Amino acid sequence: QVQLVESGGGLVQAGGSLRLSCAASGRSSSTYTMAWFRQAPGKEREFVAAISWSGGNTYYADSAKGRFTISRDSGKNTVYLQMNSLKPEDTAAYYCAAGEARRNSWSFAYGYDHWGQGTQVTVSS
16 A cells, blocks of 8 residues: 655745655555646546656646656655745645556546545645
């Protein structure tokens, strides 16, 4: 079993920055593809960014490109999402996910077997 614990969410003004963290524990957690998804009230969960188990490959949703950076510290079994130039439309609960997703399914929730409880990000205008 893999446990994922997110932290780092909060309230920030538009244009500001936040860094989310996801600490993973459990068997094989260090070999999984890791990703961030988000879900705003009344909307479906959407993909934000993903990173390979080695950290050598990343993939971003168009909405995140140029503003967000995903990274991982394998020694700490932790994945980060640095979010800059935040906009009110980034307001959502952000979820960390882990799994053996194939490259062509990185942006789909079904590619991940393990999910964190979520951390709220609120961007005020």
